[in-house]
Amino acid sequence: MSLFRKAGTEFERAKRAVIGNEEAAFVCTSCEEDLTEEHSHCPHCGEATVESLE
Numbered sequence: 001m002s003l004f005r006k007a008g009t010e011f012e013r014a015k016r017a018v019i020g021n022e023e024a025a026f027v028c029t030s031c032e033e034d035l036t037e038e039h040s041h042c043p044h045c046g047e048a049t050v051e052s053l054e
């Protein structure tokens, strides 16, 4: 059962990222801010940790 709960949590986390910003296609893995555009450096924390959500 715990495996299902973990998978559900991961899914909810991904879904929340989309709902939080309808256009969010990227996320900063450092501060976890959703981003609508790709940035070489995160505009929120300045880290080069922006990754595509796809």
Ligand SMILES: [Zn+2]
Residues within 6 Å of the ligand: 028, 029, 030, 031, 032, 033, 042, 043, 044, 045, 046, 047
């Ligand atoms: Zn950031």
